[in-house]
Amino acid sequence: MAKERGDRDDTGMSSAENEKAQPIQGPVLFYNDTVIDHFTNPRNVGEMEPGEANGYALVGDPACGDQMKLWIRVDSGRITDIRFKSFGCPGAIATSSMATCMARGKTLEEAAELTDDDVVRALGGIPEDKKHCSLLGIMALQKAIDDYLLGRMCAEEGDDLS
Amino acid sequence: MIYLDHNATTPVSPQVLQAMMPFFQERFGNASSFCRIGRIARTALEEARASVAACIHASPDEIVFTGSGTEADNLALRGVCRAFHGRKRHVVTSAIEHHAVLKTCEDLEEQGIAVTRLPVDCRGMVDPDQVKNSLTPHTVLISIMAANNETGVIQPIASISRIARSRGILFHTDAVQAFGKIPVSVDDLGIDLMTLSAHKIYGPKGIGALYVRKGSAMAPILTGGSHERGKRAGTENIAAIAGFAQAAELAEKHLAEEAVRLAALRDAFEKEVVQRIARARVNGRDAPRVPNTSSLSFASVDGESVLLHLDLKGICASTGSACATGSPEPSHVMRAMGLSPMDAQSTIRFSLGRDTSQGDLDFTVGVLADAISKLRHISSTA
The missing domain is CATH 3.90.1150.10 (Aspartate Aminotransferase, domain 1)
Structure with a gap:
């Protein structure tokens, strides 16, 4: 029986696939179509002004020189906007894009639970020697959330002092 | 497809393929066999050897066929170091060599050989004066590539070989990227050992050669039969060798x-x-x-x-x-x-x-x- 494919969402996957991503079988040698789609049409590219974003991170992988900047806007504990810029290989760009798609709309608690494996699975796998690239998106996301939480804590302390 | 990666590899040209085909089936003999089919293979082998030698102005008995350019680099570096039985324990090379040379040097270091890796200037060239200054009484071999695979920059081989010769040190050059693109005459350039490969010049993969100047001390690294005058054991790949010779002739011609x-x-x-x-x-x-x-x-x-x-x-x-x-x-x-x-x-x-x-x-x-x-x-x- 042919598998029914749901409507494709922003991640480029059907919603059914998105909910139940299967473990990847065997070694992945090349970039697949989903990775290439996120590479050629990366989602959520851009920068946010300090007034728009309330969380920011700059992360780099010194092993290969990849770099990512990430901005998030958090309203009532939920990521309502997210933007990124990346310097790196197709794997780094695609995982950055997918990580922003997955984080958008999530509560901070949900977003904090995302792992690089989740991103790789959502992309349908990336080549083994590119696995380290997938760390960038999640690392940036966690750091941006920390940055937001730290900013709020400082603001609260400021309130207490006044 | 627009193919702009010829330094990685090239397609086998039609004439090369044609030159190879007889040796898979009707002329399949082992060049070491006594029988007629073996003699046919032997003749083809020696004709091919003469063709490759002529392209670099060498004599045929100075050509050792190998399984790749990488193997030829390994044979030059390891073979020369071994021939000196550790009496001389220093190799000079450059920071921009192919990994076939650089990784082999790393391995030689683990065996107690000292290795000097010379820097290059911002144009990507080795300075012959730095080669001269790096030499010690223990230097056994200088290995500097003829042309770099990434930049195409041609190294001052003739100047470096003059220095090597004046000090009685063997000089090896990896000419895989130069061969067929610029003239490489072993006499004009004063080279003692030179690495060649077929698949960069529209020949087949899996065949290379090492030029070894007569009288140069070099031990084999593969032992077995007495193929290639004891310098490289293993039944010769006649089809690939015939293809290599045809490719070299065409490269030379054009x-x-x-x-x-x-x-x-x-x-x-x-x-x-x-x-x-x-x-x-x-x-x-x-x-x-x-x-x-x-x-x-x-x-x-x-x-x-x-x-x-x-x-x-x-x-x-x-x-x-x-x-x-x-x-x-x-x-x-x-x-x-x-x-x-x-x-x-x-x-x-x-x-x-x-x-x-x-x-x-x-x-x-x-x-x-x-x-x-x-x-x-x-x-x-x-």
Whole structure:
């Protein structure tokens, strides 16, 4: 029986696939179509002004020189906007894009639970020697959330002092 | 497909394939066999040896066929060090050698051989004076490539070999990227050992050769039968060797006209790239280069990302070298030339060949400009 494919969402996957991503079988040698789609049409590219974003991170992988900047806007504990810029290989760009798609709309608690494996699975796998690239998106996301939480804590302390 | 990766490998030319075909079935003999079919193989082997030797002005008995250029590099380095039984324990090479030389040197270091890796200037050239200053009474071998695989920069081989000769030190050069692109005469250049490979000159993969000047001390690294006059055991791959000889002859025949044609195409391509794309640089532009190679760096973009954009439009190029693809470290050649890790990571190699046309390159410049503009738009470092 042919598998029914749901409507494709922003991640480029059907919603059914998105909910139940299967473990990847065997070694992945090349970039697949989903990775290439996120590479050629990366989602959520851009920068946010300090007034728009309330969380920011700059992360780099010194092993290969990849770099990512990430901005998030958090309203009532939920990521309502997210933007990124990346310097790196197709794997780094695609995982950055997918990580922003997955984080958008999530509560901070949900977003904090995302792992690089989740991103790789959502992309349908990336080549083994590119696995380290997938760390960038999640690392940036966690750091941006920390940055937001730290900013709020400082603001609260400021309130207490006044 | 527009194929601009001829320094990685080339297609086997029709004449080469034709020269190889008889040796798979009707003339399948073992060149070491006594019987008639063996003698036929032996004759083909020695004819091929003479052809390859003639292309580099060597005599046939100075050619040792190997399974690859990498094996020839290993044989030169390990074989010479072994021949000296550790009496001399120092090798001089450069920071921009192919990994076949660099990794072999690392292994020799573990066996107690001292290795000096000379730097290059910003043009990517080794300085012969630095070679001279690095020599010690223990130096057994100098190994400097003839032309670099990533930049195409031609090294001052004749000057270095004069220094080696005056000190009684053997001189090896990896000429895999020079052979067939510029004249390499072992006598004019004063070379003692030289690595060649067939698949860079429209010959088959899996066959290389080491030129070994008569009287040079070199021990085998593969032991077994007495093939290749005891220098390389293993039944000779006659089909591949016949293909190699045919490829070498054709390369030699077309060398002069192809060099002029490719240099004109390459220079026009580089001019166009630099005009149309901001912050583009040509690596090794001010050095003598083999005519087909262009190494370009584009600030703020990753080389592999550029490659994928090109690939999606049917253009095949490469970052640094094909061997470095998949390794996270940026090119050791670009780093040695003084590029930052990020600029090194933004480097693309275009290597032109026999079928490359003006139209191919015009199309490539357009796709390249689009790809870089797109990547810079999303780059965090632009």
